Amino acid sequence: MDHHVATCRAELVAVLTTLRNGMPEVLTLQDGRCLPAGPLETEHTSLQRGLRHWVEQQTGFRLGHVEQLYTFGDAALAQQDRLVRISYMALTRDGQTQGGWQSWYNYFPWEDRRTNGCLTVLKTIEDRLKGWAGDQTERLERCNQAFGLNGESWNDDAVLERYELLWEAGLVREAGRETVSQINGQSMLGDHRRILATALSRLRAKIRYTPAVFELVPEEFTLLHLQQAMEALSGRLMHKQNFRRLVQNQQLVEETDRYESGVQGRPARLYRFHRENSENCYLSGAKLPLEEIS
Amino acid sequence: MDHHVATCRAELVAVLTTLRNGMPEVLTLQDGRCLPAGPLETEHTSLQRGLRHWVEQQTGFRLGHVEQLYTFGDAALAQQDRLVRISYMALTRDGQTQGGWQSWYNYFPWEDRRTNGCLTVLKTIEDRLKGWAGDQTERLERCNQAFGLNGESWNDDAVLERYELLWEAGLVREAGRETVSQINGQSMLGDHRRILATALSRLRAKIRYTPAVFELVPEEFTLLHLQQAMEALSGRLMHKQNFRRLVQNQQLVEETDRYESGVQGRPARLYRFHRENSENCYLSGAKLPLEEIS
DNA sequence: TACTATATGCTCAATTAGAGCATAATAGTT
DNA sequence: AACTATTATGCTCTAATTGAGCATATAGTA
16 A cells, blocks of 8 residues: 655644633633634744744734643544644733633633632532443543542642543533533633643643742732732632742742732732742642632 | 745654663664654554554554653744654553664763763763853853752753753754764754653653553562662662652552562562552652762 | 731641661572 | 571651641721
């Protein structure tokens, strides 16, 4: 038999995240139904430049530093004209731009464990998943691992695993066949929601051992701001005193001589990121199991 | 101006790693000068299947589970016929197959901190880097971070950063312009050595929080075997008693009733991987700074 | 002034990590 | 058989780190 080198087109997809009002938000198009994306063109001198071009053209936004996420090779497409979809992640603190910013947790309502609402969603999911798994131990085991059931612990980073499990169990649907349920969350076109889940997984993992949060908070911030940023991204509440101890011991921040104003209570000191000491940054721990309240 | 969707070819590259005689080895072609790779063809129904096809064709090896590493879009190539290089990583315990297995540390002699030889290489590198950096604080800072100089700590995972820094400083060369120096290590064609560095970084990070090591050791192993596997991959020596405490406390392994035979000293008990308890696997710590001896 | 709300300092117990000593079990040697 | 070399395994001790919560400080507001 003879072999032919396949030609393909490359599509570039961007997941740009910002924080606003204590919610992580993603830049979208078409009323939240898809991510900024476009094909690699002959004019583009690199993948990243192609990505920047499309994001700027479609949303007016200029990307800063980007990180590659994953490359999907769509097997379902025609042999002759393949599509390779290369996805990237970026962060910005300037989400003020007009445009389709959507909360992450519209797409993944089960991921925001700061709220009690999430817990009721998770209860429903648990029931449905158990129905799906039946007595197949392999499925049960996967459900337990992904959703921290049956004594297993919840793993923040496993956003993609949870999404894919829900998909496999038929509990989430994408564009065209939405079931308007409390579980489903907002759907997207194609596999864009899966790409979004990949980004969320990566970012949650990343903020634990790199100072990436600081790209999302203002130049000057209070320790509570920083904590709330971490909580928004990880979807979990943290213990206030321990969080500040962690941050201060690692000397990740330096004091300014200014204080927050115009808020209730004792005014909080403003800090700034101390770039020099950020080699080993661990903001992981300091969790408070407030989730168990409800 | 008019825009044209670019067509491109996709090349698939594999980094297959095994452990043999206490050394991590990678499957190569052409006497170690490149990695198994080939273009995506119309016959391939997915990227992974294309990868498997080429590896099997070129080396006779059938890949198991693979993990995507990174997609390089070569900007230097002609506009009309672009190349997208998608790289993957895989592990196997069956490195016995004939073929071009090469030690990782032939390519990165500065990464194997188990040996004293490495330390002399690092000394040389340190000197040369300082020469390159001069009094540019930005360069100095990067050298310190990457190589754990000047009070900073050595980060196992930063293999790619170190390689790229050495490249930038002109201390490593690729095919065609080898300088046969003790520092350089073995060179490869194109950017294959960079892909290898990416794989090393990823694997070193991965073994710390997943049970990936168990894919590289035999079904039954002693705790020392397991420790030596970790040491080979991370390039660092560990404290024996603390390592076994860590492994046993996390119940990552289960005893068998068999013992190792045919070796000196008290025979060691054989263990096997305990898959059920492997959700939170942390084999990080338990380091012994034997490196400081020399 | 008293009250409320938030920031910040500090303590205490439990757990984990780093280092090293002591004993156990084997093969080979005298 | 006693001794030695060598590796495995058990155990201790101290220093850090983590989890949780109490106490005090400093603002605005009734």
